[in-house]
Amino acid sequence: MFHSRFLWRLFASYAALILISIAVIGGMILNRMENDSLEEIKRSLKSQVILFKDIAAGYLTGPAGDSIREHIRSLGAELGTRLTIIDAEGVVLADSQKDPAIMDNYATRPEILAARSHGYGISTRYSSALGSRMMYLAIPIKRYGALLGYARVSVSLISIDDRISRLRSIVAGGAGAAMVVALLFGLLIARRFSRPITQMTPVAESMAAGDYTKRLPNGRTDEIGKLSITLNRLAEKLTERVETISKDRNKLQAILESMVEGVIAVDDSERIIHMNLAAGKIIGVLHDECIGKPVWEVTRLREICEILSATIKNKREIESDLKITSRGNETVVEMYASPVFDAGAELVGAVVALHDVSQIHNLERIRRDFVANASHELKTPITAIRGMVETMIDDERMPKENRTSFLAKMRDQSIRLSTIVTDILTLARLESAGGLLEKTRTNLGDLVMAAASPFRVSAQEKGVSLETEFPGAPIYLPVDREAISLVVSNLLDNALKHTPGGGLIWVRLNAGESAVTIEIADTGIGIDPIHHPRIFERFYRVDKARSRELGGTGLGLYIVKHIALSHGGVVTVQSEPGEGSVFRVVLPSE
Amino acid sequence: MKRRKILVIEDEADIREVIIYNLIRENYDTLGASDGEEGMRLIQAESPDLVLLDLMLPGVNGLDICKRLKMEPSLGSIAIIMVTAKGEEADIVLGLELGADDYVTKPFSPKELVSRVKAVLRRSRAERQDETGDRIVREGLVIDSSKHSVLVDGRPVELTATQFRILRFLALHPGRVYTRDQLVNQAIGQDSYVIDRNIDVHIRAVRKKLSKYMYLIETVRSVGYRFKDTGE
CATH class of the missing domain: 3.30.450.20 (PAS domain)
Structure with missing residues (x-):
């Protein structure tokens, strides 16, 4: 004061x-x-x-x-x-x-x-x-x-x-006394006038600094009183406005933050004025540390800087793609940038939306690969059949033995074609169902036994003994019966194909505490461990020529894996060349 | 005439067998290989006139064989026809740029394959006879290099220098597919400013000027262009 x-x-x-x-x-x-x-x-x-x-x-x-x-x-x-x-x-x-x-x-x-x-x-x-x-x-x-x-x-x-001098001192003394009194009064009056103003000052100052919580004392009816009422009202109005604005901003912020797409907004000098969490994640920075920095300082991704500056320069929307490779992972991002205009149609900056399409791209690539592989697999028998048929049509004088051999080959190729088609359809059905299997409580022993029985005849013909080993107590598990039989028959089919005469094949069923294992083991040719990581891939074949000879499609093990996964289980392989193979399908018990 | 020797590199035994059966019928000497290594061995041992090459081979793939063949001067004259499945256009373009003469897509008819084989062998013979082509006559089209003129049914047509070079180059090798890159590099010359897709513009202009003979320049989708092989 x-x-x-x-x-x-x-x-x-x-x-x-x-x-x-x-x-x-x-x-x-x-x-x-x-x-x-x-x-x-x-x-x-x-x-x-x-x-x-x-x-x-x-x-x-x-x-x-x-x-x-x-x-x-x-x-x-x-x-x-x-x-x-x-x-x-x-x-x-x-x-x-x-x-x-x-x-x-x-x-x-x-x-x-x-x-x-x-x-x-x-x-x-x-x-x-x-x-x-x-x-x-x-x-x-x-x-x-x-x-x-x-x-x-x-x-x-x-x-x-x-x-006179006595009088002078009387006058001086009186004047002094009067003055002291007058000055004291004066101080009081001055204070009375200046106090409300000095009180107002810090309040007004804090308002200017953005703090609208303070209020001025009321009660005076003079101009100063009116002034403080006006100031108080101003503060209330401002508080309301600020609340509305911050509520709107919070809403907007919440919307932007919850977006899957990344959003980066810059002003006309390419300084970041907003960046959401997703954008930070996509470009690999902490999003709230970037506000206020020039975009080129925040990211080394040239494409983002370029699309923003081009948008500002050309004042129109731009679309572009971005590939980010970090730690071996490639992220594909679609970018849509548009200029931002204020109410007066003046350019104030630009905003870019980053849409991570890696997953779509991946799915697209997988689909494309699958189509390419499938069409190649289908085209091979078709090419052979067509070639032979047309040759037979053209060459009327074809020797009988050639004709017979061609016809036999055509039959084999058409069988192969239908096997491939069946496998592809099975796969399509499994994948389109998206795990929507028809699970019913099933006695697993009966199911595996039934799936294995058709192989007994062909095993006997080949001179391979097929043995089963089931526990005494029945095992009940909710499974898709058709799918699990397919798993058993695919694995048995493989085992039989790769086990020479005199060999052995076991089908075992084990119930553990938390899982049930279907095990199919053979004494066949085995698989080199370098192939183990890839044998469950679609169309992967250890020996392409041999597989074709045996009528393999390259889809059998993929189907097995797919079914195991959709039952919440896994499939594993254990094998060495010449030592046989053991495939285990582990399904979680109830 | 000496019998031509053809090597078929194809991993699918049935397809290999049917191709060989058809080639034998046409009096070609044939050899078969089921993978790249065997194929390379037979090429070096037997030096065939033509190789029918499946691009999707186990082990050494078809494009590698193509590259090796064209890199080795002693084997450079061996003609190559690629046998591929559709959807491998990128491989076809690459193969043609590596020097393959033609390609056939699966499934193919044996008759078509045989006629391609014939055309390629005829062409490679023609090239060896050094048809420099001062005067090329194709149907009603006359391309005269010495006068730098083109006559359509006897009427002269005006072509720019680039258009003339493209037309002459394509007409010199009928039936052979050229990628856009090859046309830029071989027909026009690398020093020019024509780039890849610009070729399409030139081709369109040439076709327009050929009027009723425009069908002679064929577009091979996703690959390039070819002058129609009229079998002359």
């Missing part, structure tokens, strides 16, 4: 006013009093000189006697006045206070000079002889026009001077 410049200015001008008034009024009063006193003394001196005049004239004309001198001395003492008689030459003849013999010639004293020329002389001056201020009054004494001498009365002004 005492730092308030306003208060001190108010107070200083008030104090100056009081000081000046007191000084002027005091000065005037003292001056007037001194003048009045001097005038009064002058008047009394005048009347005394008139009385003294005759005595002086007598003295000047008559013989000078001690009695007259004595008379003058006593008169002077009585009147409290110094009486002096001076002759025409200025020599002091008699004096009521001093011995004339030791006195100077008075001819040049101002009151004598004035009396000679004007018939009356008055002078006030300091007498070093008496040590005080004196007032002198002299008149000439004439007889028949001749100047006899002068009568002079004088009085010490010491009493008046004392009085």
